[in-house]
Amino acid sequence: MPKLKRSHDRKVTTLSTPNGKRSAIANTFGLPSGKQYSCPYATSICERICYAGKLEKMYTSVREVLLHNWNALRNADRYDMWAMIDTMLLDFKQDCDTKGATHLAEEGNASGSDTDVLAVNCILRCNRRGLH
Numbered sequence: 001m002p003k004l005k006r007s008h009d010r011k012v013t014t015l016s017t018p019n020g021k022r023s024a025i026a027n028t029f030g031l032p033s034g035k036q037y038s039c040p041y042a043t044s045i046c047e048r049i050c051y052a053g054k055l056e057k058m059y060t061s062v063r064e065v066l067l068h069n070w071n072a073l074r075n076a077d078r079y080d081m082w083a084m085i086d087t088m089l090l091d092f093k094q095d096c097d098t099k100g101a102t103h104l105a106e107e108g109n110a111s112g113s114d115t116d117v118l119a120v121n122c123i124l125r126c127n128r129r130g131l132h
């Protein structure tokens with residue numbers, strides 16, 4: 001089973017690098033944007049102004065990570081999705097513990113676990129694509 005890849009997102013990091021320019025821990029999960037990927041109902045206006053799509057064009061390494069996740073999840077059944085997401089979150093928690101950072105879910109989501117939040121996000125997107 002492939003492993004999902006995390007990205008670095010400075011905006012939501014719980015630990016930044018000493019110069020503050022980057023998250024010290026890969027803390028974000030993403031899928032590629034656009035109609036052919038995780039936004040099947042994107043409008044023409046949406047596609048023209050899409051912030052995510054612009055970033056994907058600017059940063060090819062980010063796009064590669066997102067495509068990797070897309071390819072890992074697009075044909076996976078629900079169980080495999082949960083397993084991949086769970087593994088990713090355990091890795092994230094391990095990185096947080098190693099570096100003394102707080103876990104994002106403890107601060108941002110009092111009612112559910114990391115897995116709940118990310119899996120719901122993932123399943124919603126995949127349901128929209130008819131991947132289940």
Ligand code: SF4
Nearest residue numbers: 033034039042046050
């Ligand atoms: S604006 Fe949002 S919904 Fe539209 S294509 Fe971009 S990521 Fe998808």
